[in-house]
Amino acid sequence: MAMSRIAGRFARIEPRLRAGRLALGLLSDLPRKNCWTIAEWAGEKTPHGMQHLLCRASWDADAVRDDVREYVVEHLYDEAAVLVVDETGDVKKGTRTVGVQRQYTGTAGRIENSQVAVYLVYAGARGHAAVDRELYVPRSWTADPQRCQAAGLGEDTAFVTKPEVARVMIERFLDAGHRIDWVTGDEVYGGNPKLRAALEERGMGYVLAVACSAEVDTKAGKFHADALAAKLPKRARQKLSAGRGAKGHRFYD
Template sequence: MELAEEFGRYLDHISEGLGRSERKTGLRHYCHGLMLPLKRKSMEPLAAAIDPEHVPARHQSLQHFMTDSPWSDEGVLSRVQSWVLPKMQPGRKGWVFLIADDTGIPKAGSHSVGVARQYCGQLGKTDNCQVAVSLSIATAGASLPIKYRLYLPESWTDDRSRCDAADVPEDVVFRTKPQISLAQIKEAKAAGLPGDVVAGDAGYGDDTDYREGITGLGLLYVLGIKPGTSVWAPGSGPLPPKPWSGRGTKPTRLRRDEAHQPVTVKALAMALPPSAYRKLTWREGTNTKLASRFAAVRVRAAHRDYLGDVPRDEEWLLIEWPKGEPEPTKYFLSTLPADISRKELVAAAKIRWRIERDYQELKQEFGLNNFEGRNWRGFHHHATLCIAAYGFVLGARLTHGDDIKKNAVIGAPPALPENYTPRGARSTSASCGRLDSDAALGHCSRARATSDTLPVLRKGSAAGILP
């Protein structure tokens, strides 16, 4: 009963500020349902599990709370953060990471808000899906999503009538995923949330404006980049502006010539001597310790630097080249300190595995990808309460031990009445034409594929290369 009582106090805590009592009741019911061991967690199965004697009425009340009621997602997430974050301890370096990521949710049809043919990480290919951009706070021992925002492709933002049908706010315009992510980071810093280092994959790190925006906020970063990203090799750089002749406008822009050209990170990696790469073991995998080979060199990013008047600062290029592979598989740029060890640099680069694990659990255990409404508000309300339910379990693990499962908080769902028939099975008085078409205990949708495990680091020095 201890965890159940603690969960009740938690729901009281996160529902503060919702105002009307029916909103607090709606939050409690929805979060309670998300904690139950149901195969599917869209609204009708939740209603059937929460109130099996009055499924249509409970379904309609949940539908109003989720898709119509204008309660604040940011307000609820802020209450979740105030409960969980004090339990998360920074790592040995004292760094708190902000992890930028996005996740795809497969969808059929064309009416659910934001749905389009685009890359879906859950499926590992381009398909019909929704994509949401998130920001998580991570430490050495845990991570928690703190921001979650639907990405709208231009096929949506260019069609105002389509947006109106899905209740997309009028001030929502097209923004790239890095632009959405950078705005989330700015909001997090403005709210006083912790964060020292931004981590993300090449979808974010390959955007020069994104990296420079992070630096402009006074944050460090360790970000994936693509093999074709251009840099200046160690010891090289752009030429200074042309000497001024004393007449006309004084030249201010950096230059390149045939002898002074940047290289791609792949070309640089392939040209390094074998001694530049060192095998590192990071964490325990399922059956064995995980290891790979890494090189780290000091470079300057070169993208369009000829438009500036001073070279960019040096930063780390981290290269992963697993043994047996014909070429390197991963590249990262990082503004972490020049005296950092290679082991610590790899650990920072590989912190992203935490959010992959979070998404796996959010989808498999808390129904993140089960929402079947079509509008903007409902999509975000559902994600907020999934994160809220997950946040409680995370906090309980940090307090009581890693073996805490959500089923230890809430027991089995109550039995359905004998005359209950979920929508889509056959027409009865228990069904309601306005409600979504899930069976109450429908099939479990595919969860996000388990992410590849990721590396960590070790001390050394040298001019431009970490030993």
């Protein structure tokens, strides 16, 4: 994306130019990417400028987010595109990074001291890219106003679940004037009835995973999801590819 598209979101030229170098650094083949390594890659003697850009410089990050969303939809537009919601984590040391705590992160595949964010991805035949993001702030933080204030969060920061964060991002996408028919996500989101109800209210279809113990209402009564699936004959199933992976097509029944 041309930096000229987001140039107006920066109050000064210095952070705008540095933002360009930061973006190129993030796209580089650096094995590890942080303010130190990207600053060195960009020819800067210290990481202070990159840290200033991310922590104190005057620029509208939410407006840049909206610019990125419009750019993605413009270049990857597909009438059959879907929205994918998922979270990812960054393993961290210490306790001062906003939202950090010991929690499961797919990045490590286990419980680690980490910071987790929820992402919304636009996916179609021409490719896929993130169009929104929100940091997940655990209860261990929102229950401690002084800790929130010290980290730059408001004292009144309220706890919001990951499915609620997903709902906010999906509605932000729709309210920007974009049409989408389907949302997909894993069990974290499929197990939340409020998110499913919100999608239904907006007339959206969804394919969201649920736990095998989730109860499903049928005309014959309630059944656990795994028991209901087991009652289906083999001819009721269809094997489809969810796309190519590192080991070939990823088939699902």
